[in-house]
Amino acid sequence: MRAGTVVVIGGGLAGISAAVELAEAGLPVCLVESRPWLGGATCSFARRGLTVDNGQHVFLRSWTSYRGLLDKLGVADRVDMQDRLDLTVLAPGNHARIRRSGLPTPLHLTRSLARYQLLSPAERLMVLPALAGLWRTDPVGSGDEIRLGEWLARHGQGEHARRTFWDLVALPTLNTRPDRTNLGLARGVLAGLVLAGRDSADIGVPAVPLCDLHSAPAVALLNRLGVHLRLGTKALAIRANPAGGGYEVSVLGTALLCHEGQLPFDRAEPELMTAAGVVLAIPAWEAAALAPRELAGPAARWARLAPSPLVSIHVIYGRPVTGLPFAAAVDSPVRWIIDKSRAAGLDRGQYLAAAVPAADRYVDSPVASIRAEFIPALARLLPGAAGAAVEDFFVTKERRATFRQVPGSTALRPAQATSQPRLAVAGAWTSTGLPDTMEGAVRSGKLAATAVIDALASGDRPGRSAPQPEPAAAAWS
Numbered sequence: 232m233r234a235g236t237v238v239v240i241g242g243g244l245a246g247i248s249a250a251v252e253l254a255e256a257g258l259p260v261c262l263v264e265s266r267p268w269l270g271g272a273t274c275s276f277a278r279r280g281l282t283v284d285n286g287q288h289v290f291l292r293s294w295t296s297y298r299g300l301l302d303k304l305g306v307a308d309r310v311d312m313q314d315r316l317d318l319t320v321l322a323p324g325n326h327a328r329i330r331r332s333g334l335p336t337p338l339h340l341t342r343s344l345a346r347y348q349l350l351s352p353a354e355r356l357m358v359l360p361a362l363a364g365l366w367r368t369d370p371v372g373s374g375d376e377i378r379l380g381e382w383l384a385r386h387g388q389g390e391h392a393r394r395t396f397w398d399l400v401a402l403p404t405l406n407t408r409p410d411r412t413n414l415g416l417a418r419g420v421l422a423g424l425v426l427a428g429r430d431s432a433d434i435g436v437p438a439v440p441l442c443d444l445h446s447a448p449a450v451a452l453l454n455r456l457g458v459h460l461r462l463g464t465k466a467l468a469i470r471a472n473p474a475g476g477g478y479e480v481s482v483l484g485t486a487l488l489c490h491e492g493q494l495p496f497d498r499a500e501p502e503l504m505t506a507a508g509v510v511l512a513i514p515a516w517e518a519a520a521l522a523p524r525e526l527a528g529p530a531a532r533w534a535r536l537a538p539s540p541l542v543s544i545h546v547i548y549g550r551p552v553t554g555l556p557f558a559a560a561v562d563s564p565v566r567w568i569i570d571k572s573r574a575a576g577l578d579r580g581q582y583l584a585a586a587v588p589a590a591d592r593y594v595d596s597p598v599a600s601i602r603a604e605f606i607p608a609l610a611r612l613l614p615g616a617a618g619a620a621v622e623d624f625f626v627t628k629e630r631r632a633t634f635r636q637v638p639g640s641t642a643l644r645p646a647q648a649t650s651q652p653r654l655a656v657a658g659a660w661t662s663t664g665l666p667d668t669m670e671g672a673v674r675s676g677k678l679a680a681t682a683v684i685d686a687l688a689s690g691d692r693p694g695r696s697a698p699q700p701e702p703a704a705a706a707w708s
């Protein structure tokens with residue numbers, strides 16, 4: 232490995248974005264990813280001739296960091312971006328449509344909200360002042376201490392309004408039940424959706440499988456930028472290098488040993504990499520375990536961010552059951568439906584993927600019982616699905632899809648620059664002001680890379696790097 236190399240650990244969107252930034256700044260970079268592919272929580276697999284995503288991934292026009300990465304990857308034409316927000320909201324036996332007008336923000340949504348027929352006229356009148364009140368809350372102070380559900384109840388939002396309107400905004404974006412959701416993060420979602428600009432909430436969806444949107448193009452871009460890619464290589468430990476600053480990263484190559492999803496790490500010898508700097512771009516819980524002992528104090532806080540599961544239901548119908556490319560849903564265990572037929576390569580019938588966020592109730596359920604509940608639930612939302620033959624039904628479960636965005640979590644999210652010179656953390660779980668999303672991941676990667684680039688440029692002069700190291704608590708093993 233070249234002298235002065237920065238090692239990026241983790242090849243999700245955060246690690247990819249950090250590696251791109253570092254390489255574009257002219258630094259030698261090595262990216263270490265334990266799986267044999269890049270993309271992390273955004274990945275695909277093959278099933279019966281289709282390419283299936285582990286879960287639906289939706290984004291907004293206002294997500295400039297994520298969309299900037301798509302541009303760099305050369306895949307901006309592999310997504311479908313709405314010209315204008317137009318979202319059908321399904322409910323059993325009913326539906327509504329949210330469309331933005333050409334008026335300036337926030338007036339661009341008022342007509343849609345005034346006509347949102349899943350709420351009664353009285354409820355609609357109450358929603359607009361509540362939206363304005365939510366905007367005035369403090370996102371990081373009291374906003375980090377209060378639950379959205381509690382706040383809504385105090386601001387005249389009844390159970391029905393919560394289920395049919397507020398769940399729509401908060402549940403899919405925060406992957407946490409609204410009665411438990413962190414108020415400050417919900418406010419951030421609202422700002423991104425409504426207030427960032429008239430077109431901020433226009434929705435984008437991948438037109439190809441995630442492996443063709445993120446993984447393969449990232450490998451190609453990083454190769455072009457001269458990044459040394461170590462796929463199928465797990466970082467085992469990091470320690471400050473006593474000789475000459477920087478870090479030693481202990482890694483274990485596993486790619487050649489991969490067999491049927493098993494990674495028998497015990498059959499290979501660890502290897503020591505010398506790094507001028509490190510970007511630790513792995514999930515909070517794993518970062519906490521891997522952090523060098525000087526970061527034991529902060530790492531103990533990262534580990535307190537609890538995971539939240541997301542379950543995806545995949546149904547292949549024998550015939551088309553809806554003309555909608557995607558839709559949100561309320562008053563149903565299904566929260567979001569996307570037509571994945573074209574992206575997955577289905578040429579007959581229709582493939583719908585349905586997302587079930589905050590899926591604690593379902594993550595341990597057998598597929599048969601999920602099927603028994605969700606096929607009828609989909610038919611209640613989509614009349615065309617009633618009676619349609621189901622040719623395939625399967626479920627993907629991500630137990631640690633995001634961190635649980637509950638009160639107190641904002642205070643646990645670290646800035647990307649740490650107290651350790653030239654060691655930064657990245658990941659959608661770090662402090663970005665955003666929920667755990669693709670935009671947050673990419674933004675965190677850029678911030679972490681900038682922290683390392685600045686520290687290297689300044690030679691870690693006193694005053695440039697972050698404060699004193701935390702007391703050591705864990706031993707190097």
Ligand SMILES: Cc1cc2nc3c(=O)[nH]c(=O)nc-3n(C[C@H](O)[C@H](O)[C@H](O)COP(=O)(O)OP(=O)(O)OC[C@H]3O[C@@H](n4cnc5c(N)ncnc54)[C@H](O)[C@@H]3O)c2cc1C
Nearest residue numbers: 241243244245265271272286288289466658659668669672
């Ligand atoms: C099913 C599902 C649906 C989602 N839907 C949406 C959505 O619609 N919109 C949206 O914006 N976001 C969505 N998200 C969230 C989004 O995917 C994440 O916020 C984002 O991808 C996280 O990226 P990351 O790089 O921070 O972390 P990750 O993607 O988790 O990447 C971390 C990487 O580190 C690697 N790693 C871990 N430990 C080690 C180690 N010791 N050594 C080397 N490598 C290691 C992992 O293998 C992984 O590749 C969804 C997530 C899931 C799971």
